[in-house]
Amino acid sequence: MDKNQQKQMEAKLEEWKSDPVSFIEFFWPETKLWDKLREICYSVRDNRGTVVPSGHSVGKTYISAKIILWWLFTHYPSKVVTTAPTWHQISSILWAEIRTSLAKSKFPLVDTKNILQTELKLASDWFAIGISTVERVELREYGSTKFQGFHSENLLVVMDEAPGVDSSIHKGLETLATGVNNRILKIGNPTSPSGDFYKNCYSSQWNKISISAFDHPNIKNRNETIPGCVTVNWIDRVKEEWGEGSSLWKAKVLGEFPDETEDTLIPLSWCEIAVNTAVEPNERKVLGVDVARFGDDKSIVTEIKANIAKFLYTVQKESTMSLTGRINLIADNYDLIGIDGVGVGGGVVDRLRELLNDPLNDKEKTGYKVIDIQEGSKPTEYKRFFNFRSEMYWHLRERLRPDGLSYLKIKIPDDDELKAQLAGIKYDYSSDGRIKIESKEDMKKRGLKSPDKADSLAIAVWLNRPEKLKEITQNPIYKEFFQYKKEQRKSDNILNI
Numbered sequence: 001m002d003k004n005q006q007k008q009m010e011a012k013l014e015e016w017k018s019d020p021v022s023f024i025e026f027f028w029p030e031t032k033l034w035d036k037l038r039e040i041c042y043s044v045r046d047n048r049g050t051v052v053p054s055g056h057s058v059g060k061t062y063i064s065a066k067i068i069l070w071w072l073f074t075h076y077p078s079k080v081v082t083t084a085p086t087w088h089q090i091s092s093i094l095w096a097e098i099r100t101s102l103a104k105s106k107f108p109l110v111d112t113k114n115i116l117q118t119e120l121k122l123a124s125d126w127f128a129i130g131i132s133t134v135e136r137v138e139l140r141e142y143g144s145t146k147f148q149g150f151h152s153e154n155l156l157v158v159m160d161e162a163p164g165v166d167s168s169i170h171k172g173l174e175t176l177a178t179g180v181n182n183r184i185l186k187i188g189n190p191t192s193p194s195g196d197f198y199k200n201c202y203s204s205q206w207n208k209i210s211i212s213a214f215d216h217p218n219i220k221n222r223n224e225t226i227p228g229c230v231t232v233n234w235i236d237r238v239k240e241e242w243g244e245g246s247s248l249w250k251a252k253v254l255g256e257f258p259d260e261t262e263d264t265l266i267p268l269s270w271c272e273i274a275v276n277t278a279v280e281p282n283e284r285k286v287l288g289v290d291v292a293r294f295g296d297d298k299s300i301v302t303e304i305k306a307n308i309a310k311f312l313y314t315v316q317k318e319s320t321m322s323l324t325g326r327i328n329l330i331a332d333n334y335d336l337i338g339i340d341g342v343g344v345g346g347g348v349v350d351r352l353r354e355l356l357n358d359p360l361n362d363k364e365k366t367g368y369k370v371i372d373i374q375e376g377s378k379p380t381e382y383k384r385f386f387n388f389r390s391e392m393y394w395h396l397r398e399r400l401r402p403d404g405l406s407y408l409k410i411k412i413p414d415d416d417e418l419k420a421q422l423a424g425i426k427y428d429y430s431s432d433g434r435i436k437i438e439s440k441e442d443m444k445k446r447g448l449k450s451p452d453k454a455d456s457l458a459i460a461v462w463l464n465r466p467e468k469l470k471e472i473t474q475n476p477i478y479k480e481f482f483q484y485k486k487e488q489r490k491s492d493n494i495l496n497i
Contacts, residue, residue: 192269281306288460
């Protein structure tokens with residue numbers, strides 16, 4: 001680029017300061033900015049705070065990356081601070097999109113030597129940087145103090161997957177962006193009807209742009225006009241797997257906050273947090289097995305090692321003898337194996353015990369490892385729980401609490417089907433005041449599928465429980481939404497009198 005061209009480009013950059021869409025379409029002419037993405041661009045230009053609750057794969061990370069580059073290259077001096085719940089989400093998703101955008105721009109925007117994994121530095125007072133807020137302890141960059149020193153007359157803060165970011169980070173970044181030309185963009189799936197992201201969405205101080213998967217051109221046109229985004233096939237598949245009334249459907253398809261009422265056993269937001277939670281390893285190694293046979297349900301085998309859960313097998317239409325053989329091959333690696341012994345699972349319990357007790361030497365017999373889980377049986381705390389299923393699931397709930405004790409926490413697979421099943425379970429109280437978890441039959445009456453993955457996890461977590469539980473305390477932040485609902489119901493009752 002010669003000096004004349006450089007002057008022309010500088011003039012255009014000054015012009016594009018007020019026109020982010022033109023900037024994006026000039027440097028990436030193949031870009032298809034549909035109406036909602038354009039709306040986000042103009043909102044960041046015009047509003048101090050923009051909050052975007054959106055469905056899955058609608059282009060939110062793509063447009064965030066383009067907005068970051070628009071802001072950086074059209075404002076001098078300027079700083080862009082980006083964050084997300086985990087290092088992976090920062091480096092491998094948002095910043096991967098930024099690096100890809102720079103590599104594919106029609107004209108080079110910056111020398112490649114200035115592009116680092118999560119940093120783009122043009123000068124000491126002119127840069128973009130990515131910082132994670134929650135991760136394993138040894139990798140954690142945590143606390144609002146991490147964001148001190150990033151003040152600028154032209155500051156942009158971008159928070160990806162904002163519902164998963166800790167409240168202290170939300171507050172730290174909001175106090176950071178105090179200047180006239182400071183902007184904040186928060187974007188993510190609306191997984192929790194409480195917390196800072198939820199409050200922002202219903203505050204007059206923030207411009208909210210809601211995006212449903214059904215708003216996307218791929219769904220409207222019933223054709224993949226924009227590759228890599230949400231498709232009709234995906235919508236049809238998750239409709240069957242999650243159900244249209246499920247929390248996950250509302251959050252990841254409709255872009256709406258789920259209805260987490262008082263009878264929700266495990267909020268979807270807890271499940272999202274448990275995917276990335278830090279755990280304290282213990283030595284107990286267990287398997288949880290939910291058995292199906294030749295129907296639509298699946299046989300699920302879940303492992304827990306070092307307080308990290310993992311699906312080992314997810315099989316459909318397999319005989320109980322084949323499933324028994326699978327478990328027998330790996331049985332030596334585990335201390336306990338819990339199997340749902342109700343119905344077809346009883347055969348797996350009996351045959352596996354027989355196989356593990358086959359050696360002639362009594363010391364080599366390991367059939368004791370196999371625990372027959374009878375969900376309708378008497379609980380260990382029979383004055384508190386209606387049946388064993390209720391006790392087992394309540395224990396799982398306490399292990400997934402974001403505010404629970406660290407030695408109890410379980411890290412679960414990042415599996416949307418599992419999250420939908422966990423968030424879909426409700427609980428109530430029996431006539432004598434005992435906790436009663438919704439039965440599988442009642443879930444099916446509500447149009448939900450059998451919670452096979454959740455059952456397998458619940459069994460494994462129960463077997464993995466510590467010898468003696470310490471008292472579990474509750475952080476007031478997680479009471480907030482439920483307390484609001486209680487007060488609202490009291491108000492409604494007064495009005496009805």
